[in-house]
Amino acid sequence: MKLYDYFRSSAAYRVRIALNLKGVAPERAFVHLRKGDQRADEYLSLNPQGLVPSLVTDDGDVLTQSVAILEWLDETFHEPRILPRDAAGRARVRSLALAIACDIHPINNLRVLNYLTGTLGVTEAQKNGWYKYWIDVGFEALETRLARDGATGRFCHGDAPTVADICLVPQMANARRVDFDFGPYPTLTRIEAACQALPAFVAAAPSNQPDAE
Amino acid sequence: MKLYDYFRSSAAYRVRIALNLKGVAPERAFVHLRKGDQRADEYLSLNPQGLVPSLVTDDGDVLTQSVAILEWLDETFHEPRILPRDAAGRARVRSLALAIACDIHPINNLRVLNYLTGTLGVTEAQKNGWYKYWIDVGFEALETRLARDGATGRFCHGDAPTVADICLVPQMANARRVDFDFGPYPTLTRIEAACQALPAFVAAAPSNQPDAE
Numbered sequence: 204m205k206l207y208d209y210f211r212s213s214a215a216y217r218v219r220i221a222l223n224l225k226g227v228a229p230e231r232a233f234v235h236l237r238k239g240d241q242r243a244d245e246y247l248s249l250n251p252q253g254l255v256p257s258l259v260t261d262d263g264d265v266l267t268q269s270v271a272i273l274e275w276l277d278e279t280f281h282e283p284r285i286l287p288r289d290a291a292g293r294a295r296v297r298s299l300a301l302a303i304a305c306d307i308h309p310i311n312n313l314r315v316l317n318y319l320t321g322t323l324g325v326t327e328a329q330k331n332g333w334y335k336y337w338i339d340v341g342f343e344a345l346e347t348r349l350a351r352d353g354a355t356g357r358f359c360h361g362d363a364p365t366v367a368d369i370c371l372v373p374q375m376a377n378a379r380r381v382d383f384d385f386g387p388y389p390t391l392t393r394i395e396a397a398c399q400a401l402p403a404f405v406a407a408a409p410s411n412q413p414d415a416e
Numbered sequence: 417m418k419l420y421d422y423f424r425s426s427a428a429y430r431v432r433i434a435l436n437l438k439g440v441a442p443e444r445a446f447v448h449l450r451k452g453d454q455r456a457d458e459y460l461s462l463n464p465q466g467l468v469p470s471l472v473t474d475d476g477d478v479l480t481q482s483v484a485i486l487e488w489l490d491e492t493f494h495e496p497r498i499l500p501r502d503a504a505g506r507a508r509v510r511s512l513a514l515a516i517a518c519d520i521h522p523i524n525n526l527r528v529l530n531y532l533t534g535t536l537g538v539t540e541a542q543k544n545g546w547y548k549y550w551i552d553v554g555f556e557a558l559e560t561r562l563a564r565d566g567a568t569g570r571f572c573h574g575d576a577p578t579v580a581d582i583c584l585v586p587q588m589a590n591a592r593r594v595d596f597d598f599g600p601y602p603t604l605t606r607i608e609a610a611c612q613a614l615p616a617f618v619a620a621a622p623s624n625q626p627d628a629e
Contacts, residue, residue, distance in 0.1 A: 297484035
């Protein structure tokens, strides 16, 4: 197996956490997003979206889209499970994960920020305002859901990490890179701390990658 | 079961298609997004994200995030399957679906467009350029993947509709609402036509909903 990775990509960070939880260590290749490696023909032939991560399986299948990769990892390497066994629990975990993976992260992705400052000519201050705004909108809803729901435990769903935590921690890391106020988000902060007590999460952090700058 | 719906929401449109394919007809409630019904306390208490769709199950669980709802529907109402049975096929279908559900749709969602024209003061022409740009970027990659891959059949994956088609058709409908050039996308257009030959897709179209304007 081979993972196409970039230390600062939060989508790749998700997959790194899941691989660590499963105890799976693929070969690694690094795609430098800020240098534009993802737009090289060689990488585009692998992943026409030009995004990371991509995971090439031992069967030669090229898997893309981090949440699809997380699902595949859980279907392929069964223990520990990162999705609950019951359909209602799975729906809850997937919804929490997608509230980040669909509704926060893509809006703040590098290519969107480049369009804002390049094509639309917005200022750095406006760009930073945009970045924090979409995290706030997303985190407000997540905090409300997690704080009120009895299914929340030490982690987003019960007392073991799931795909929801795997999406939450990289998004929290993105927020930590800007001057973001975590005051309104005590439940998210508590769950992040529980995750960061686990070696699988620590080892996946951007600063602990071979390509970190 | 009760579906909170809005005729023009393409996330709700996905769920309507899946329900029709499964032959499941929940009670319906309509949340008028352009009038702001999604920000009323009553709806926010159900879905703190203030987005549609939401699906309340017969057990009283509130399911949110359309892709999570599609997964739940397939786990709960087994036939016809909208995800392949093999892990590699499931990964492929989920990746195609998420390339739309994560990387096109949220960037062009109503609330994002409102931020562009409101907070950032971009012109209508710039907003329309943004809208088409993100569809083009996403469709280019999808067209490349679908056109070259032997797993593509009459539909995105083989000869029966899956979650990938369920995400594709509403995104095509969004593109049809603007002056969008489908010329570069013959495979997407062919698959859309195959879907529109099925009553489940036709009945789910925005113009065929009780709340259509």
